[in-house]
Amino acid sequence: MSKEATIPSARQVELLEAAYQYALAHGLADLSLRPLASAIGSSPRVLMFLFGNKDGLVKALLARARTDELTVLDHLAQAGQPIGLAPAVEQIWAWLATEEHRPLLRLWAEAYTRSLVEPDGAWAGFARATVNDWLDVLATCQPQPERDSEDGATRRTLALAVLRGALLDLLATDDERRASAAVHHQLALLRVVLTDSRRNADRPARQP
């Protein structure tokens, strides 16, 4: 019987929640047990007892952040409804750009790059996991047959890239006007080629 398979006790989820709030405020990079424990009214001894070791605690925190992110994504994109990629991007961006979500997104970015540099240990696979999480959600927003086509995969990869690139910019510069303008510029681009392809469907392209 592995220790991770045991269901979390009430005290465990309580302390995890407190530790999560602390991590949102202070980051994960130089997280250490004693300051964390004293901040959330606990002790290193108790954290060790409940999470096994520090790695277990960090893993639990990352898992906590990931579920946060996933529930939000599922909600936003109205998962299962093929509303199309562009509306999904618009909704997701509106959520990303909200100021009160910055701590979570900073934490996410930190865990992401950390897992790139240090592929072993508690962070292992976090980056790859979130890429797949987001791509999956975006996929459910695409109508068939686009969803299963290779072109569809390229489209949602691009959509994800725009979202994350703009997010990185936003986190660094706090210039929401410019970042949002870029995202909406992309949405306008997509709209143009859509109407263009419809027009071309009505009338064959001019011969040069």
Next chain:
Amino acid sequence: MSKEATIPSARQVELLEAAYQYALAHGLADLSLRPLASAIGSSPRVLMFLFGNKDGLVKALLARARTDELTVLDHLAQAGQPIGLAPAVEQIWAWLATEEHRPLLRLWAEAYTRSLVEPDGAWAGFARATVNDWLDVLATCQPQPERDSEDGATRRTLALAVLRGALLDLLATDDERRASAAVHHQLALLRVVLTDSRRNADRPARQP
């Protein structure tokens, strides 16, 4: 006279270069003096003497990485030549996607997000600085009057977002095919709206 204003000695640049190679391989997050020093054939004592303290060393390493990045960008985009945003993106992406540049880009990503979480200390302002670096280079690739227009700023912000979003994806999944396809899909998008706007210039749009 501040210590940072002194020109670096020969020994200093030699050790900085060695430490830079070490950081590329091991990351900056849990860099510590003793392992680094022994790996590059030096001692903590000497590093302290040459760089003042650990913060000074890290700052020097970040500055070193930044100049690396900037010289590359200047080279690639043929700085000063208004070749247009799309060709610039294409060239920059070709460089980013090259496998041997991954260590540098991982280091860059690490420093970027770290400076978001911990805005003081050695990392201060690194993220904001690189955003501006890249935006400036992209700006010099834009022809006038696009460059100075607000729309131009939006366009290069979007270009940067696509590049960095795709880069994050690439670093996490190592799926160069998909990431490159996304970037080229965007370039195709831009090409379509260009020809579209040219066609519309010839012939007024249909009335609905």
Next chain:
DNA sequence: GCGCTACTGAAACAGTCGTGTCAGTCGCAA
């Protein structure tokens, strides 16, 4: 020779880290 600057080795400082040990204190079921 002297003095000066640049650099270096060995050892120790005080502090923090994750972790382990030993002893307890609760609440609750039998």
Next chain:
DNA sequence: TTGCGACTGACACGACTGTTTCAGTAGCGC
């Protein structure tokens, strides 16, 4: 009341951290 499982406090261990102290050594202008 007893017993048991969940949880906790106090403290110490060894390893590691950045940094400092003291004592040098090599090269070079004079």
